[in-house]
Amino acid sequence: xxxxxxxxxxxxxxxxxxxxxxxxxxxxxxxxxxxxxxxxxxxxxxxxxxxxxxxxxxxxxxxxxxxxxxxxxxxxxxxxxxxxxxxxxxxxxxxxxxxxxxxxxxxxxxxxxxxxxxxxxxxxxxxxxxxxxxxxxxxxxxxxxxxxxxxxxxxxxxxxxxxxxxxxxxxxxxxxxxxxxxxxxxxxxxxxxxxxxxxxxxxxxxxxxxxxxxxxxxxxxxxxxxxxxxxxxxxxxxxxxxxxxxxxxxxxxxxxxxxxxxxxxxxxxxxxxxxxxx
Ligand code: C2E
Ligand code: CA
Ligand code: CA
Ligand code: CA
Numbered sequence: 001x002x003x004x005x006x007x008x009x010x011x012x013x014x015x016x017x018x019x020x021x022x023x024x025x026x027x028x029x030x031x032x033x034x035x036x037x038x039x040x041x042x043x044x045x046x047x048x049x050x051x052x053x054x055x056x057x058x059x060x061x062x063x064x065x066x067x068x069x070x071x072x073x074x075x076x077x078x079x080x081x082x083x084x085x086x087x088x089x090x091x092x093x094x095x096x097x098x099x100x101x102x103x104x105x106x107x108x109x110x111x112x113x114x115x116x117x118x119x120x121x122x123x124x125x126x127x128x129x130x131x132x133x134x135x136x137x138x139x140x141x142x143x144x145x146x147x148x149x150x151x152x153x154x155x156x157x158x159x160x161x162x163x164x165x166x167x168x169x170x171x172x173x174x175x176x177x178x179x180x181x182x183x184x185x186x187x188x189x190x191x192x193x194x195x196x197x198x199x200x201x202x203x204x205x206x207x208x209x210x211x212x213x214x215x216x217x218x219x220x221x222x223x224x225x226x227x228x229x230x231x232x233x234x235x236x237x238x239x240x241x242x243x244x245x246x247x248x249x250x251x252x253x254x255x256x257x258x259x260x261x262x263x264x265x266x267x268x269x270x271x272x273x274x275x276x277x278x
Contacts, residue, residue, distance in 0.1 A: 023079065029065065030076060030085045034092055039063055041096050042262035045271060046114070046233060046255045049247050054275055056112035056146070058255060059097045060262045061089070081120045090121045091130065098138035098145070100265050105140070109272060114146040114176060119153030123160070128167040135171075142172030148199065149175065151183030158192065165194045176233075181217060190228060198225045202236020202256070209241055222249050 033039060043057040063071050080086040097113045104111050121127055135142055147168060154161035165175055176197035177190070181204055190198070200221050207214045218234070225232035234246050237256030246254055260271050 026071075026076065026079055027083045027085075030080050030083065030089075033063060033065075034085075034088055036066070038065065039089065039092065040264070041093060041100070042264055043100075043113075043268040044255060044262040045260050045268070045275075046253055047259055048253050049243075049251060054111075054272055055253065056114060057268060058114045058148070058262070059093060059116070061093055061116075077118070081118055084120065086118045086120050087124060090115075090118055091134075094131065094134050095137075098134050098140050101140050101144055102138040103265075104269065105144075107269075109269070110144060111272070112144045112146060114148050116178065117147040117149050117153075119150070119156065122149060122153055122164055123157070125164075128164060128171065131168060131173060132171050135173075143174070146174045146176055146197070148178040149195075150178045151180070151189050154189065154193065155183070158189075162193060169194050169196075181221060187224075190224070190230070195230065197231040197233060199255075200232065200234045200251075205234050205236040205242060205246075205256070206238075209245060218246075218251075219249060222246075222251050226250065 040062050041059050042062055043059060045054045046056045046058065047053070048055040061073050061077075063073070063076055065071050077086065080089055094115055097115050101111060101113050117127075124130075131145070131147075132142075135145060149161075149165070169175055174196045175194060176199055177193065177195045178199050179201045180198045182201045183189075198221065200218060204214045204217050204221075208218055209215070222232050231252045233253035233255060234242075234251050235255045237243055237246065237254040237258045239258055242256075243254055243258060260268075263271065
């Protein structure tokens with residue numbers, strides 16, 4: 001028994017060690033990734049349930065590593081947040097999003113883009129000015145930009161987050177709270193934070209019609225958002241049945257694979273043109 005446990009211990013040490021090494025390597029690679037042009041952005045449509053139109057798109061970051069290939073953002077974003085490279089990367093996403101919005105606007109398609117703002121970016125005192133300057137650089141009106149933040153992102157310093165979000169909103173950029181329901185004191189934050197929109201987390205939408213608890217949570221979030229005069233969007237909508245239920249409950253908007261996966265800019269435009277004709 002002793003040898004077994006020692007072997008297990010050694011195995012554990014070895015795997016933690018290699019995990020550490022892998023993480024260190026990824027930290028280094030992240031710093032290079034921007035310079036090496038390894039990132040790109042994709043777009044996922046957001047559907048307005050009232051008029052059945054595309055009201056905008058969420059911008060999502062993609063990293064194709066030169067040797068490891070596609071690395072999911074859920075893996076590399078937390079590391080980029082830890083080593084601070086998320087600030088440069090996040091600024092790049094904002095710039096690319098505005099650049100794309102300008103290209104589409106020239107073609108006559110005014111699309112509102114929602115970008116994910118990391119808690120680390122939100123703590124940067126120049127973020128509001130940076131957003132304003134980037135919009136101006138690309139001649140994009142602020143009403144065509146939205147920032148998505150998570151509750152966990154604002155927990156650390158709530159009053160600071162409130163003032164930063166307020167100045168972002170003062171520029172005319174709208175705000176959304178992401179992954180709603182997954183964090184801690186959701187309810188108190190909803191009241192305190194200057195936000196326009198609530199995004200119901202996809203984990204509640206997934207089993208919406210199967211799990212009664214999820215049904216209750218989704219119903220409650222829609223009701224609550226309405227009472228607080230906030231727009232509410234469901235993410236992770238994958239089926240017609242989910243959409244029908246959300247519409248019946250008065251959910252304002254939806255986003256998910258049922259409409260489209262996140263796709264590159266040219267594919268998004270094709271989708272948009274086809275959708276308009278429906
Ligand atoms: P998120 O902001 O909650 O983004 C929604 C995630 O759900 C995306 O995953 C999207 O591809 C996925 N999704 C959309 N529709 C469906 C659906 O119908 N079913 C399922 N199962 N999933 C769906 P993705 O692109 O892998 O991004 C994961 C997370 O990484 C994002 O979660 C966000 O927290 C973060 N992230 C992505 N891009 C950025 C970025 O530019 N900046 C920052 N700070 N974070 C980002
Ligand atoms: Ca998001
Ligand atoms: Ca989310
Ligand atoms: Ca998430």
